[in-house]
Amino acid sequence: MKLSDIGEFGVISSIRSDLKDxxxxxxxxxxxxxxxxxxxxxxxxxFTSDSLVEDVHFKWxxxxxxxxxxKALVVNISDVxxxxxxxxxxxxxxxxxxxxxxxxxxxxxxxxKKAASKYRVGIVGGDTVRAPSFIITVSVLGEVxxxxxxxxxxxxxGDLIYVTGQLxxxxxxxxxxxxxxxxxxxxxxxxxxxxxxxxxxxxVEGQKIASSQIATSMIDLSDGLASDxxxxxxESKVGAVLWEDEFPTALATEQLAKVMGKSLLEWILYGGExxxxxxxxxxxxxxxxxxxxxxxxxxxxxxxxxxxGIYLKKRGGNRTKIEDRGYNHFSxxxx
Amino acid sequence: MKLSDIGEFGVISSIRSDLKDxxxxxxxxxxxxxxxxxxxxxxxxxFTSDSLVEDVHFKWxxxxxxxxxxKALVVNISDVxxxxxxxxxxxxxxxxxxxxxxxxxxxxxxxxKKAASKYRVGIVGGDTVRAPSFIITVSVLGEVxxxxxxxxxxxxxGDLIYVTGQLxxxxxxxxxxxxxxxxxxxxxxxxxxxxxxxxxxxxVEGQKIASSQIATSMIDLSDGLASDxxxxxxESKVGAVLWEDEFPTALATEQLAKVMGKSLLEWILYGGExxxxxxxxxxxxxxxxxxxxxxxxxxxxxxxxxxxGIYLKKRGGNRTKIEDRGYNHFSxxxx
Numbered sequence: 001m002k003l004s005d006i007g008e009f010g011v012i013s014s015i016r017s018d019l020k021d022x023x024x025x026x027x028x029x030x031x032x033x034x035x036x037x038x039x040x041x042x043x044x045x046x047f048t049s050d051s052l053v054e055d056v057h058f059k060w061x062x063x064x065x066x067x068x069x070x071k072a073l074v075v076n077i078s079d080v081x082x083x084x085x086x087x088x089x090x091x092x093x094x095x096x097x098x099x100x101x102x103x104x105x106x107x108x109x110x111x112x113k114k115a116a117s118k119y120r121v122g123i124v125g126g127d128t129v130r131a132p133s134f135i136i137t138v139s140v141l142g143e144v145x146x147x148x149x150x151x152x153x154x155x156x157x158g159d160l161i162y163v164t165g166q167l168x169x170x171x172x173x174x175x176x177x178x179x180x181x182x183x184x185x186x187x188x189x190x191x192x193x194x195x196x197x198x199x200x201x202x203x204v205e206g207q208k209i210a211s212s213q214i215a216t217s218m219i220d221l222s223d224g225l226a227s228d229x230x231x232x233x234x235e236s237k238v239g240a241v242l243w244e245d246e247f248p249t250a251l252a253t254e255q256l257a258k259v260m261g262k263s264l265l266e267w268i269l270y271g272g273e274x275x276x277x278x279x280x281x282x283x284x285x286x287x288x289x290x291x292x293x294x295x296x297x298x299x300x301x302x303x304x305x306x307x308x309g310i311y312l313k314k315r316g317g318n319r320t321k322i323e324d325r326g327y328n329h330f331s332x333x334x335x
Numbered sequence: 336m337k338l339s340d341i342g343e344f345g346v347i348s349s350i351r352s353d354l355k356d357x358x359x360x361x362x363x364x365x366x367x368x369x370x371x372x373x374x375x376x377x378x379x380x381x382f383t384s385d386s387l388v389e390d391v392h393f394k395w396x397x398x399x400x401x402x403x404x405x406k407a408l409v410v411n412i413s414d415v416x417x418x419x420x421x422x423x424x425x426x427x428x429x430x431x432x433x434x435x436x437x438x439x440x441x442x443x444x445x446x447x448k449k450a451a452s453k454y455r456v457g458i459v460g461g462d463t464v465r466a467p468s469f470i471i472t473v474s475v476l477g478e479v480x481x482x483x484x485x486x487x488x489x490x491x492x493g494d495l496i497y498v499t500g501q502l503x504x505x506x507x508x509x510x511x512x513x514x515x516x517x518x519x520x521x522x523x524x525x526x527x528x529x530x531x532x533x534x535x536x537x538x539v540e541g542q543k544i545a546s547s548q549i550a551t552s553m554i555d556l557s558d559g560l561a562s563d564x565x566x567x568x569x570e571s572k573v574g575a576v577l578w579e580d581e582f583p584t585a586l587a588t589e590q591l592a593k594v595m596g597k598s599l600l601e602w603i604l605y606g607g608e609x610x611x612x613x614x615x616x617x618x619x620x621x622x623x624x625x626x627x628x629x630x631x632x633x634x635x636x637x638x639x640x641x642x643x644g645i646y647l648k649k650r651g652g653n654r655t656k657i658e659d660r661g662y663n664h665f666s667x668x669x670x
Binding site for chain 1: 369371373375382391414430460474475570
């Protein structure tokens, strides 16, 4: 059934009927002019939004509607994680061509609801409009204790740079999707593709880093390590050096690069969408960090003076500039 | 200059540089992963979003980028007004084709900032993505005292139905835009076109209606009197009768209908985008309302039992059903 057969209010009512979860503190949800939410007043309110556009942020060829819905919400949750906060509510704006199948919308919402349920976010409203192409914009509210918030600004020369999890898997997974004919072991292909398509924001990790008050600065890696490090450095007015020997990677990513003759470093620095957290920690808190953080994290570099720029220290001591590129929406895509 | 020449971060930094107004209570604004806002805790938080799509909600042929920016924010402010609230902060998500002129983005933001300044709303973030067509999605936060909030639900049979301002001017203005060859007095054309293009949300009026606690139910007229009355009736589980003799209209709208042989009633009921407020008031509060509301408002009907449906009482006493149509995004447009 096409959306043109059921109309806008049909879309809304079919969405509304099963969005009853996590409506805690929600006085008014979907169905009125605006959602109304009770707030505590002791915390800071977080407010962020992100859009996914078909053929720009994902391709239907290898992304299911469920995965698009999931991703649309969790990229925002990752932004909330990056300041150490807790996501609470969201609005979903869907722009859809008239000939969109109703089932596609259901599947997008199934993905949204799965993510909403996992991360305990209430879907409290939004709108659905006709458009030439599919775009989903999710706005998320969250909260954080004022004393815990970690911003992009705040990093100081001498701070150590850490990253959660592993780098480059998502870029390698996207490369696999784009090259179905690559002769790679199925388990490697499947592992990397799954990494790319079913991303998990580092919510618990971000909250732990924030509540332990050890980090001076934090950002989530969405556009890519290189691009996001440039953003953090800009806001903190610092430079940075990354140590090439220290990047944490998955064995599958390394093997894929080797077998296919691709650059592992390219995926790590510019691949994007790893959705790990990068954070800076004063050197005197190194021991405290070791004792506090029980999840995988790796020391990959150091904050330096702004005039030194942002560079990579290669094996052997050579320095090369890390370019400020990644996923730039208005230039030729690097992915 | 095209956006493809300056890139996403160029767009963001050019936007960011002059959005310093109304950043009250904003701890973190544009430039970090999420905006962070101080909240009072005594009020309810309002959270709403709306999208405008080129060729669906407006046409560049007769809408300036400034007007699009203005409209994108004020349609949300109208939603906040419809519950009696006060808008405080917003995020702007722009989806733009790569060949969009930088100046168009500047003009859209000039419109947004003009509206933000007039209604004292802080623009605290958002994102900018590449897309096949222009879509702007604005998410707005607001606040309202819990005891004052007026919802779509709450209307009871016997309540009187009031509307602020005048009806049908926006629909008549759109008709003028679509028919540049109509032989109409220039002052009539200009008046109606201005009504359509530079809409003013009834913010002060909504707040006054809410704070005086005389209304049982309220909605803003965006899709049209007919469609929005159906929405209010649905949420309140009631029916409604409107009195055709009582509709407030501008002289220009009446004259245009007469001269061009068009249906005034069609513009009033189904024209949409008047952005007036429709509200229901218990009959015993009629006198109090008269003494309280100092802005134009008109009694246009009555809430009835749900099983009576939603109908128009014509001159002479005849009843006709009011259809549930207006601007439906997934059917053939009625505008």
